[in-house]
Amino acid sequence: MQTKKNLLSKIKNKSAIIGIIGLGYVGLPLAIESAKCGYKVIGFDIQQAKVNMINKGENYINDVSDIELTELVTKHQFTASTNFNFINQVDIVLICVPTPLDKYQQPNISYVKSSVESIAPYLHKDMLIILESTTYPGTTEELVLPILEGNSSLKCEKDFYLAFSPERVDPGNPLYKTGNIPKVVGGIGKNSTEVATTLYKSILNSDVFEVSSAKVAEMEKILENTYRNINIGLINEMAIICNKMNINIWEVIDAANTKPYGFQVFYPGPGLGGHCIPLDPYYLTWKAREYDYHTKLIELSGEINNYMPQYILERSSQILNRFKKALFDSQILVLGVAYKSDINDYRESPALKVIENFKKAGAHVKFNDPYIPVYKYKNTEYEGVKLTNELLKSMDLVVITTAHKKYDYDFIQKNSKFIFDTRNATKNLLDKNNVELL
DSSP: OHHHHHHHHHHHTTOOEEEEEOOSTTHHHHHHHHHHTTOEEEEEOSOHHHHHHHHTTOOOOTTSOHHHHHHHHHTTSEEEESOGGGGGGOSEEEEOOOOOBOTTSOBOOHHHHHHHHHHGGGOOTTEEEEEOSOOOTTHIIIIIHHHHHHTSSOOBTTTEEEEEOOOOOOTTOSSOOGGGSOEEEEESSHHHHHHHHHHHHHHOSSOEEEOSOHHHHHHHHHHHHHHHHHHHHHHHHHHHHHHHTTOOHHHHHHHHTTOSSSOOOOOOOSOOOSSSTTTHHHHHHHHHGGGTOOOHHHHHHHHHHHHHHHHHHHHHHHHHHHTTOOSTTOEEEEEOOSSSTTOOOOTTOHHHHHHHHHHHTTOEEEEEOTTOSEEEETTEEEEOOOOOHHHHHHOSEEEEOSOOTTSOHHHHHHHOSOEEESSOTTTTOSOOTTEEEO
C-alpha cells in the first residue's frame, strides 16, 4: 500500500514531523525523546505558561533534563504552541492529555475529545494518530475513530492510521524513564499497528509489544493500574488489622518478602496518589456497567484506599489521647505532600486529604515538603513552613505522609514530641521511643 510505504519511509529517514498534544508528565518527556532521535517535534498545550517556558528552554518536570530541553529548543528541533492550526504541518500526532474523573467517579474524556476534534480538520493522507492517555476499553474505536472519519472522506487503515499505546510513566524512578520502558501498541487494524510500532521502535530504546487491537491495549493499561490498586488496598487492610492485633505490619512484609516466588511486595500508606492508580480502575468500573457487570473487587479496594486518610486521622487522635491532648486545637505538622517520595508531584496525593481532615477536626495544621513549597487544593493555595527544631518542638504531633530522602529523620525524631510515621520512613532510626508506625 503506497500510503503506508510513504509514512514508513518518513519514519525511517526521520523526515516525519511529530505533534504531541499535552505537555505534561507524559507528553514532554516523549517530545524530548522524539526530538533527540532526530524528529522535528511540535508540542501543543492549552496552557500558555507551559508553552512559554518550553520555548525559552525552561523545564518544569523533574524527569526531563534541563540541558537536553535547552539544546533541542535552541536547535529548533522542538517548539511548543497553543495554536492547534499547526497540526496541519505534522505527519504524526500523539495525544497525551489528562483523563480525570468527575465528581461522580465517571470518566471525563473531554480533553481527549477536544484534542481529536482539533486534529480532525487537518487530517490528511499518510497521517498517524496515537492516543496515549489512559482511558476505558473502546475509546479509540468508539470515540476517536468516528470523529476522525466523520470529518473527511479519509478512511482509517487505508488513508490514515490510528492506534492506542498506553503511557507508562513512573515519576522519580531513577532506572526506568520514557526512553527505556517497554511499550504496548494496539492499532485499529494491522496497518495501524505496524506503523505505530515502527515509530516507537525508532524513538525508544526498549521492546515494543504488539497486541491485536486498540481495545486490548486499553484494557492492558487498566489491568496494570488495577493490579496495583487492589494489592495496595489489600496491604492497607492488613495494616489496619495488624495494628488492632499489635503486630508490626512492616516486619510482616519484610518476612513475607523473603519468599522467592509467589509474593510481590506492596506497602501500606495514607492512601493512593498520582495520576493513574487512584483513578484508572474506575474507568473499567464505569465501562463494565454497559455490560451489566458490577466490579466488586475493584470498588472494594477503592473503598479501603479512600478510607486511609480518615484512618490516619483516627490513629492520630488515639495517639494524642494518650498524652491527654484532644485533636481539636492541637498543633500538627505534616511532612510531605507529594504523592510519592523524592518528587514534586502532588496530584491526587492522600496527604492533601489528610491535611483537610485534620483541619475539619479543628486542628492547626502546618506542612513541609522539600520539593513543594506551595500547593493548591480546591482553589486555595497553601504555603509550607521551614523545618526547624523550634517548629518541631512546638508541634503536638508530627505526621510523616511522604518518605522523602531529603529529610533528616534523626533530627526530626530528636526534636519532636511524637511522630506518627505512615511510610516507615524512620526504619533506620535507633531510637524510636517517640515514634509510632502505621
